[in-house]
Amino acid sequence: MAAIHKMAPGLDVTRIRGDFPVLARTINGHPLAYLDNAASSQQPTPVIDAVANYARSHHANVHRGVHTLSQEATALYEGARERVRRFINAASIAEIVFVRGTTEAINLVAQSHGRPRLAAGDEIVVSRLEHHSNIVPWQLLCSQTGALLRPVPIDRRGVVDFDAYLAMLGPRTRIVALAHVSNALGTVLPIADFLAAARERGITTVVDGAQAVPHLPVDVQALGSDFYAFSAHKMYGPTGVGVLHARESLLATMPPWQGGGDMILTVSFDGSTWNHLPHRFEAGTPNIGGAIGLGAAIDYLGAVGQERIAAHEGDLLEYATSRLQAIDGLTLIGTAPQKSSLVSFTVEGIHPHDLGTVLDSRGVAVRTGHHCAMPVMEYFGVPATARASFALYNTRAEIDALHDALLHAIRMLR
Amino acid sequence: MDLADLYRDVIVDHNRRPRNRGRLPGATHSAVGNNPLCGDELRIEVEVAGNVIQDLRFEGSGCAISTASASLMSEAVKGRTREEVAELFGDVHRMLTGDASGASQLGKLAALAGVREFPARVKCASLCWHTLNAALAGSALPVTTE
Numbered sequence: 001m002a003a004i005h006k007m008a009p010g011l012d013v014t015r016i017r018g019d020f021p022v023l024a025r026t027i028n029g030h031p032l033a034y035l036d037n038a039a040s041s042q043q044p045t046p047v048i049d050a051v052a053n054y055a056r057s058h059h060a061n062v063h064r065g066v067h068t069l070s071q072e073a074t075a076l077y078e079g080a081r082e083r084v085r086r087f088i089n090a091a092s093i094a095e096i097v098f099v100r101g102t103t104e105a106i107n108l109v110a111q112s113h114g115r116p117r118l119a120a121g122d123e124i125v126v127s128r129l130e131h132h133s134n135i136v137p138w139q140l141l142c143s144q145t146g147a148l149l150r151p152v153p154i155d156r157r158g159v160v161d162f163d164a165y166l167a168m169l170g171p172r173t174r175i176v177a178l179a180h181v182s183n184a185l186g187t188v189l190p191i192a193d194f195l196a197a198a199r200e201r202g203i204t205t206v207v208d209g210a211q212a213v214p215h216l217p218v219d220v221q222a223l224g225s226d227f228y229a230f231s232a233h234k235m236y237g238p239t240g241v242g243v244l245h246a247r248e249s250l251l252a253t254m255p256p257w258q259g260g261g262d263m264i265l266t267v268s269f270d271g272s273t274w275n276h277l278p279h280r281f282e283a284g285t286p287n288i289g290g291a292i293g294l295g296a297a298i299d300y301l302g303a304v305g306q307e308r309i310a311a312h313e314g315d316l317l318e319y320a321t322s323r324l325q326a327i328d329g330l331t332l333i334g335t336a337p338q339k340s341s342l343v344s345f346t347v348e349g350i351h352p353h354d355l356g357t358v359l360d361s362r363g364v365a366v367r368t369g370h371h372c373a374m375p376v377m378e379y380f381g382v383p384a385t386a387r388a389s390f391a392l393y394n395t396r397a398e399i400d401a402l403h404d405a406l407l408h409a410i411r412m413l414r
Numbered sequence: 415m416d417l418a419d420l421y422r423d424v425i426v427d428h429n430r431r432p433r434n435r436g437r438l439p440g441a442t443h444s445a446v447g448n449n450p451l452c453g454d455e456l457r458i459e460v461e462v463a464g465n466v467i468q469d470l471r472f473e474g475s476g477c478a479i480s481t482a483s484a485s486l487m488s489e490a491v492k493g494r495t496r497e498e499v500a501e502l503f504g505d506v507h508r509m510l511t512g513d514a515s516g517a518s519q520l521g522k523l524a525a526l527a528g529v530r531e532f533p534a535r536v537k538c539a540s541l542c543w544h545t546l547n548a549a550l551a552g553s554a555l556p557v558t559t560e
Contacts, residue, residue: 350478351452351475351476351477351478351480351481352477353452353477353479353535353538354421354477354478354479357417357420357532357534357535358417358421361417369451369452369453370451370453374453377453382453383452383453383454383455383475384452384453412417412421412426413421413426413429413478
């Protein structure tokens with residue numbers, strides 16, 4: 001089929017692709033079509049350079065040296081924190097805690113905010129489409145406190161049932177923890193509505209924003225979330241660093257989560273005193289290079305423009321949906337009206353892992369498996385799906401490559 | 415990397431038409447194996463008389479490699495003693511993890527030799543063997559490849 005390589009107005013994809021060195025690779029003799037961005041996105045040269053430049057010229061420990069390098073490293077690290085603050089429009093840098101990633105952020109909230117407050121019989125509400133990282137930390141908290149975890153049902157499209165959610169918010173509900181965007185299905189929750197309902201009832205809100213921040217502008221003050229978590233490596237930054245945004249009034253009441261250097265003001269055997277926010281929650285030497293890389297990724301997203309990225313990815317989603325739907329025996333899993341730029345699917349008679357291997361032989365990288373969302377797989381009655389997830393550098397030609405490789409797999413294996 | 419080496423005709427055929435699939439009412443041994451990463455689950459039921467595998471059935475959901483491997487295994491082990499099965503598993507394992515020199519002695523099982531070029535798929539091919547081992551050992555714990 002002669003594909004029309006239309007691009008969203010204003011987004012120069014050819015130039016953008018030049019910013020990502022890995023996209024020049026060939027895999028098994030084919031140009032790489034990297035469609036596994038929901039697992040981890042690739043890094044552009046400005047991010048790679050920022051991390052390397054820090055390692056090459058400015059590395060030292062932060063917050064504790066009077067020497068020049070330490071002051072430079074501190075300025076770069078704290079500069080990244082200010083970039084994060086602006087990126088999500090947080091009220092102050094005291095609300096920006098650097099963590100290893102979304103998973104660590106949610107565990108921090110569960111243990112530091114949840115554990116001292118929850119009692120047996122209290123309730124935590126999540127949805128059925130959550131990633132394991134927004135289920136298991138709460139299960140641990142439940143086993144520690146006797147609290148109960150309540151999942152909000154989803155429908156066959158992968159939409160979270162808002163009425164069921166409202167009905168679930170009761171006098172014992174203490175915490176609501178929801179994905180902003182589903183990693184397995186792509187569903188975009190009308191998160192502001194969910195948060196408003198919880199806020200009216202005085203319930204603490206936690207948002208897993210890992211799949212949202214790369215694709216849509218997030219303003220934590222407009223959303224009114226108490227906690228908002230995301231990871232750098234899904235938004236063109238490095239692995240091993242992420243952000244917990246926490247409302248300052250809540251953070252101020254929370255005990256430290258981990259103890260060690262950097263999170264204290266004074267230590268003596270008569271007792272220690274805690275550092276100011278947010279440093280109280282950053283025990284030990286942080287991932288300095290990672291945070292600097294995240295800052296560079298935020299600059300990059302800002303330079304390209306998040307609205308333009310969203311328009312381009314919306315076009316890719318529409319194109320991929322129509323091309324894949326036309327394949328005989330292919331079923332899309334996740335058909336919510338508001339979706340992020342990914343397609344999860346099964347092909348009748350072919351296991352997703354076989355699809356994954358055949359696609360890889362054609363240079364097409366997709367994720368296959370349960371996507372760390374086993375309750376979602378259970379609901380749809382499938383052991384696994386294949387998932388193609390798109391980023392700002394993907395093209396319609398790559399979706400054509402996916403389509404053609406799927407036909408090849410079907411010819412070969414069905 | 416040659417895909418045709420992984421999905422050989424024998425593999426594709428055993429995936430499309432698995433042999434010995436189903437339940438075995440007269441089973442003396444059984445075990446369930448799973449591969450949590452894939453979501454694959456495999457139940458193997460075996461009838462052992464004396465020291466010999468009289469019959470075997472498997473069921474579950476898995477990829478082409480996992481299904482074909484279970485189907486090929488089911489044909490290969492019938493009529494063999496426990497010791498012979500253990501030895502065969504050793505040979506298959508060597509073939510899957512790098513040393514294919516003995517593959518020609520393995521009959522139809524040699525069709526799985528291409529799997530060693532795809533490290534992510536080795537556990538797909540070996541799940542059925544680990545599960546059979548557990549069944550014969552009388553292990554009550556679910557087997558996992560992780």
